[in-house]
Amino acid sequence: MDYLYFPGCTLYTKAKNFDQTARDCSLLLGFQLKELPNWTCCGATFPLATDNIMALLPPSRILARAREEGTTLTTLCSVCFNVIKRTNRLIRNDGDKRDTINNFMETNYQGDLRVLHYLEILKQDVGFPRIQEKMKKPLTGLKAAPYYGCMLLRPFEEMEFDDKEKPTLFEGFLEAMGAEAIDFPYKIECCGSFQSVGSPEVATECGYKILGSAVKNGAEVVVSTCPLCTFNIDHKQADIKQKYLDFKPIPVLYFTQLLGIAMGLDYQTLGFGQNFVDPLPLLKGKGFI
Amino acid sequence: MKIELTREKVHNEFAKKVELISGQNLFACYQCGNCTAGCPVAFAMEVGPHEVIRYTLLGLEEEALAVNTFWLCASCLQCTSRCPKGIDIARVMDALRMVILRKKDRKDHIHVSEFQEGFLEKVPQIAFISGFRKFLS
Ligand code: SF4
Numbered sequence: 572m573d574y575l576y577f578p579g580c581t582l583y584t585k586a587k588n589f590d591q592t593a594r595d596c597s598l599l600l601g602f603q604l605k606e607l608p609n610w611t612c613c614g615a616t617f618p619l620a621t622d623n624i625m626a627l628l629p630p631s632r633i634l635a636r637a638r639e640e641g642t643t644l645t646t647l648c649s650v651c652f653n654v655i656k657r658t659n660r661l662i663r664n665d666g667d668k669r670d671t672i673n674n675f676m677e678t679n680y681q682g683d684l685r686v687l688h689y690l691e692i693l694k695q696d697v698g699f700p701r702i703q704e705k706m707k708k709p710l711t712g713l714k715a716a717p718y719y720g721c722m723l724l725r726p727f728e729e730m731e732f733d734d735k736e737k738p739t740l741f742e743g744f745l746e747a748m749g750a751e752a753i754d755f756p757y758k759i760e761c762c763g764s765f766q767s768v769g770s771p772e773v774a775t776e777c778g779y780k781i782l783g784s785a786v787k788n789g790a791e792v793v794v795s796t797c798p799l800c801t802f803n804i805d806h807k808q809a810d811i812k813q814k815y816l817d818f819k820p821i822p823v824l825y826f827t828q829l830l831g832i833a834m835g836l837d838y839q840t841l842g843f844g845q846n847f848v849d850p851l852p853l854l855k856g857k858g859f860i
Numbered sequence: 861m862k863i864e865l866t867r868e869k870v871h872n873e874f875a876k877k878v879e880l881i882s883g884q885n886l887f888a889c890y891q892c893g894n895c896t897a898g899c900p901v902a903f904a905m906e907v908g909p910h911e912v913i914r915y916t917l918l919g920l921e922e923e924a925l926a927v928n929t930f931w932l933c934a935s936c937l938q939c940t941s942r943c944p945k946g947i948d949i950a951r952v953m954d955a956l957r958m959v960i961l962r963k964k965d966r967k968d969h970i971h972v973s974e975f976q977e978g979f980l981e982k983v984p985q986i987a988f989i990s991g992f993r994k995f996l997s
């Protein structure tokens with residue numbers, strides 16, 4: 572089965588390693604990501620001011636165009652996923668706003684796309700047992716911390732992704748690959764999000780707490796589902812190190828990069844050059860590459 | 861800080877404006893502090909989200925808009941998901957930002973021209989786009 576795919580801007584630039592590994596893994600798992608033609612920016616935030624209809628237009632435009640191509644739309648970036656899924660639900664349930672948006676864009680979209688995150692495809696459509704069967708190099712002995720962040724989960728009534736306080740989907744995925752999923756109290760805490768632009772020191776602090784908590788609970792690697800989280804907890808480790816001298820860098824990988832390793836993809840195609848903290852020593856040490 | 865309450869202030873339009881933009885009933889808040897307790901950036905806030913809500917309810921527009929609380933809010937929705945009264949506090953924080961950003965004199969919270977050298981190249985565009993949405997009028 573093929574899925575319509577919305578990459579979003581960051582996956583075309585600073586997170587190419589996320590995009591490419593997801594595409595490669597999907598082929599090995601028997602499905603294809605069909606990129607939406609002429610896609611545009613999702614807006615990067617779901618507008619919280621109830622009267623801000625303008626900010627609903629970018630995600631609505633994506634949805635309306637996607638509906639012409641198919642019935643299921645998938646994304647990798649948690650922020651895109653959040654914005655698109657919330658907007659889809661709003662269009663479905665709020666007749667007034669739906670009419671305003673459709674009139675403005677000269678479309679007739681009813682909110683009937685199925686919007687899925689790639690992890691949901693792995694869980695619901697592929698199934699973890701099948702992933703287990705596909706393992707060429709099970710990640711035995713790897714202590715991996717699943718970092719959910721906010722946007723996959725909240726608001727949980729709208730995202731319908733997993734439990735709001737104790738999600739387990741990501742753990743199930745890591746365990747299917749043979750890794751040991753590390754539970755840590757900061758797995759659903761915010762990475763600081765766009766504060767890396769507004770108040771960078773605050774985001775640095777958020778990243779420090781998350782990574783510290785993962786390490787304290789035994790993690791050797793933190794696994795991410797979002798290029799914004801990854802910037803805040805991987806690339807900002809330079810700032811963290813500057814502030815906390817005893818801080819020890821820890822690799823942060825996209826979940827698709829780990830999947831690529833476990834399914835036996837050549838590690839040189841996994842784009843590790845874009846990861847800030849070099850994961851190769853760890854992966855080599857464990858004998859995965 | 862000395863705060864003066866007057867009948868006029870308590871009955872002014874400020875709370876109504878914030879309620880209108882956020883779509884939330886602020887009067888449901890019973891000041892339990894759950895929102896502030898779970899907020900990942902509360903450590904850097906001058907007052908917690910629950911206190912800003914109280915200021916707003918009391919019509920203290922000047923005090924409510926002077927604190928850094930809503931500028932630091934990362935819209936992570938942790939407070940929203942935990943409020944026992946079902947208030948979407950992240951929407952309230954956004955509404956407070958909007959009250960300032962929608963004023964006639966442009967009072968942007970960040971200025972691109974002040975970014976350090978190399979910042980634009982380093983940070984991914986997703987951070988800029990969402991940041992601009994939250995901090996620029
Ligand atoms: S959690 Fe809800 S009820 Fe409690 S102080 Fe915050 S806004 Fe008020």
Ligand code: SF4
Nearest residue numbers: 899933934936937939
């Ligand atoms: S949404 Fe804002 S106020 Fe609420 S917990 Fe997150 S950062 Fe704090």
